[in-house]
Amino acid sequence: xxxxxxxxxxxxxxxxxxxxxxxFHSPKNLASALVVEAGELLEHFQWSTEEQSRxxxxxxxxxxxxxxxxxxxxxxxxxxxxxxxxxxxxHAKLRLNELKYPVHEARGNSKKYNEP
Amino acid sequence: xxxxxxxxxxxxxxxxxxxxxxxFHSPKNLASALVVEAGELLEHFQWSTEEQSRxxxxxxxxxxxxxxxxxxxxxxxxxxxxxxxxxxxxHAKLRLNELKYPVHEARGNSKKYNEP
Amino acid sequence: xxxxxxxxxxxxxxxxxxxxxxxFHSPKNLASALVVEAGELLEHFQWSTEEQSRxxxxxxxxxxxxxxxxxxxxxxxxxxxxxxxxxxxxHAKLRLNELKYPVHEARGNSKKYNEP
Amino acid sequence: xxxxxxxxxxxxxxxxxxxxxxxFHSPKNLASALVVEAGELLEHFQWSTEEQSRxxxxxxxxxxxxxxxxxxxxxxxxxxxxxxxxxxxxHAKLRLNELKYPVHEARGNSKKYNEP
Numbered sequence: 001x002x003x004x005x006x007x008x009x010x011x012x013x014x015x016x017x018x019x020x021x022x023x024f025h026s027p028k029n030l031a032s033a034l035v036v037e038a039g040e041l042l043e044h045f046q047w048s049t050e051e052q053s054r055x056x057x058x059x060x061x062x063x064x065x066x067x068x069x070x071x072x073x074x075x076x077x078x079x080x081x082x083x084x085x086x087x088x089x090x091h092a093k094l095r096l097n098e099l100k101y102p103v104h105e106a107r108g109n110s111k112k113y114n115e116p
Numbered sequence: 117x118x119x120x121x122x123x124x125x126x127x128x129x130x131x132x133x134x135x136x137x138x139x140f141h142s143p144k145n146l147a148s149a150l151v152v153e154a155g156e157l158l159e160h161f162q163w164s165t166e167e168q169s170r171x172x173x174x175x176x177x178x179x180x181x182x183x184x185x186x187x188x189x190x191x192x193x194x195x196x197x198x199x200x201x202x203x204x205x206x207h208a209k210l211r212l213n214e215l216k217y218p219v220h221e222a223r224g225n226s227k228k229y230n231e232p
Numbered sequence: 233x234x235x236x237x238x239x240x241x242x243x244x245x246x247x248x249x250x251x252x253x254x255x256f257h258s259p260k261n262l263a264s265a266l267v268v269e270a271g272e273l274l275e276h277f278q279w280s281t282e283e284q285s286r287x288x289x290x291x292x293x294x295x296x297x298x299x300x301x302x303x304x305x306x307x308x309x310x311x312x313x314x315x316x317x318x319x320x321x322x323h324a325k326l327r328l329n330e331l332k333y334p335v336h337e338a339r340g341n342s343k344k345y346n347e348p
Numbered sequence: 349x350x351x352x353x354x355x356x357x358x359x360x361x362x363x364x365x366x367x368x369x370x371x372f373h374s375p376k377n378l379a380s381a382l383v384v385e386a387g388e389l390l391e392h393f394q395w396s397t398e399e400q401s402r403x404x405x406x407x408x409x410x411x412x413x414x415x416x417x418x419x420x421x422x423x424x425x426x427x428x429x430x431x432x433x434x435x436x437x438x439h440a441k442l443r444l445n446e447l448k449y450p451v452h453e454a455r456g457n458s459k460k461y462n463e464p
Contacts, residue, residue: 002204003220004226005120005121005218006176008207008210009201010169010390012188012210014160015210015213015214017145017169017217019217019219019222019223019224019225020141020212020224021222021224021226022225023224024395026166026167026169026170027169027172027180028161028165028166028168028169029166029394029395030159030171031154031158031160031161031393032171032264032390032393033394033395034154034157034158034160034187034203035151035154035157035159035267035271035387035390036142036387036388036390036391036394037160037207037387038150038154038187038387039151039199039267039383039387039388040150040384040387041150041151042147042148042150042151042380042383042384043195044147044180044197045143045147045380046377046380046381046384047342047372047377047381048144048342049144049282050142050144050145050210050281051142051144051146052144053142053147054143054197056143056198057195061122061198061199061200064143064198065195065198065200065205066208066209067200068191068194068195068205068207069202069205069209070196070207070402071154071187071188071191071207072203072205072206073204073209073210075184075187075188075191075207075225076206078157079184081170082177082181082184083158083177084177084180084181084182084184086184086185086188087120087121087188089181089182089188090124090188090189090192091215092182092185092186093182093185093186093189094124094131094189095224097131098131101135103134103135104198106135106137107134107135107136108135108136108137108139109130109135113163113202135233140279142248145278148274148277148278150279151274151383151387152271152272152278153276154273155267155268155270155271156268157274158264158267158268159268161254161264162261162264162265162268163261163265165398166397174419204279212431218335224301226395226396235418236353236435237352237353237435238354240435240438240439243442244442247446250451250455251449251451251454251455251456251457252456253453253454253456255456258398258399259391259393259396259401259402259404259412260396260397260400260401261396263389263390263392263393263401264384264390264393266389266390266419267383267386267387267389267390269408270356270379270382270383270386271383272381273379273382273383273426274355274379274380274383276379277375277379277380280376281376282374282376282377283374285375285376285378285379286374286375287427288375288430291389293430293431293432295428295433296375297427297432297437298437298440298441299429300423300426300427300430300432300433300434300437301437301438301440301441302441303378303382303386303419303423304402304423304434304435304437304438305438305442306417307416307420307423307442308438308455309438310389310408310416311413311416313428314404314409314412314413314414314416315459316413316416317410318417318420319352319353319356319420321355321413321414321416321417321420322356322417322420322421322424324412324417324423325417325421326359326360326363326461329363330363333367335366335367336428337366339366339367339368340367340368340369340371341367342369344373346445348374
C-alpha cells in the first residue's frame with residue numbers, strides 16, 4: 001500500500017482501537033457500511049441529469065467530496081481487514097480490463113462496456 | 117492526490133479516452149457504477165457469518181480483492197471527474213469523526229457509532 | 233398483507249424451510265441481499281441515458297423485470313421476518329410524503345424532492 | 349398487479365403528476381432511488397449482529413418498516429414505469445429458483461445459495 005493510503009489505514013486502525021470498535025469491523029460489516037456510504041454518494045445524483053452532475057456548485061461538490069471520503073475510509077479499512085493491497089489489486093484489474101475491452105472493439109460502445 | 121492514486125487516475129483517464137468512453141463517465145453514472153460494484157463486494161458476505169468473513173480462503177480473498185479493486189477504480193474516476201482529492205477529503209473526514217465520536221463517549225458503543 | 237403478497241410470503245417461507253435456509257435469513261442478511269439485488273437492477277441502467285432507460289427492448293425489459301422480482305422477493309421475506317406489513321407501511325409513508333411535499337411548493341422542483 | 353399494489357401504484361402516479369415529477373422518474377433514476385433506499389434500510393443493521401437484527405425494539409422496527417416502505421414505493425413506481433407486473437415476475441422467479449436449488453442439494457447449504 002502506498003504511503004498515503006498506509007498512513008490513513010494506520011490512523012483508522014488507531015481510531016478504531018481507541019474506541020474499542022474493532023469488534024464491529026468484520027469484513028461483512030465493513031462491506032455493508034461501504035455500500036451504505038456508496039448509496040449516500042449516489043443520493044446526491046439520483047434526480048440530477050448527467051449534465052447537472054458534471055457541473056456541481058462548490059457547496060454540492062464539497063458535500064459529495066465528503067461522501068467520497070466516507071467510501072474511501074471504509075474501503076481502506078476493509079482492505080486492511082482482508083490483508084489486500086488495494087492499489088496492487090486495482091493495477092491487476094486494470095490490466096485485465098485492457099484485455100477484456102480491446103480498443104478497436106470497445107470504442108464508443110457502452111453496450112460492450114455494459115454487457116461483457 | 118498521492119503518486120500512486122494519481123498514477124492510477126492517469127491510466128484510467130487514458131483507458132477511457134482510447135475507448136471514447138468519457139461520454140459515459142458522468143459523475144452520476146460513475147456513482148451508479150460505484151454502488152453496483154459495492155453491491156458485488158457485499159454479495160460475497162451476504163450469507164456469511166461475521167466470523168466467516170474474518171477467515172476467508174485464499175481463493176475467496178482474491179475474488180473479494182478484485183471487487184475492492186473495482187470499487188477503488190470507480191472511486192478514483194469519480195473523484196477525478198469531480199475535481200476532488202480523495203486523500204485530502206478522507207483526512208478532513210477523519211478529523212471530523214474524531215470530534216464527533218470522543219473516545220470517552222464512544223468506547224465500545226456501536227449505538228453511538230450507528231446512530232449519531 | 234394483501235392476499236397476493238401473503239401468498240408469495242408463504243411460498244417463500246416454505247421454500248426456505250424445505251432447504252433449511254431460515255438460519256441464513258436474519259433481517260441483517262436479508263437487507264444485505266436486498267441491496268445486492270437492487271445493485272444488480274441498477275447495473276442495467278448505469279451507462280444508459282435516462283431516455284434509453286425509458287425505451288427498453290423486450291429482452292432488456294424481461295431481464296430488468298427479473299431483477300425487480302428478486303428485490304421484491306427479498307423485501308417480502310424481510311418484511312415477514314420483521315413482522316411488518318409492507319403495504320400498510322407504504323400507505324403510511326405516502327401520507328407523510330403528502331405532508332412533506334405540498335403540491336404548491338414541490339411542483340416541478342427536483343431540488344425540493346432531492347434535498348428536503 | 350393485485351389490487352393492493354395497483355392501488356398504491358395509482359396513488360403514486362397521481363402524487364407524481366400533481367407535483368410534475370414524472371420528468372424525474374425515468375427507470376434509471378427510480379432504480380437509483382431504490383438502491384439508495386435499500387442502503388438506508390441496511391444502515392440500520394450494519395453494526396448489529398444477526399441476533400440483534402432478529403430482536404428489534406418496537407421503535408427500531410418502526411424505523412426499519414419506514415425504510416421497507418420507501419423501497420416498496422420506488423419498486424412499484426419502477427415496475428409501473430417499465431410495464432412489468434412485479435407479482436407475476438416474482439412468481440416466475442420463484443419457480444426458477446425451485447429448479448436451480450433442488451431441496452436435496454441445497455439443504456442447509458449457504459454455499460450453494462451464495463455461489464450458484
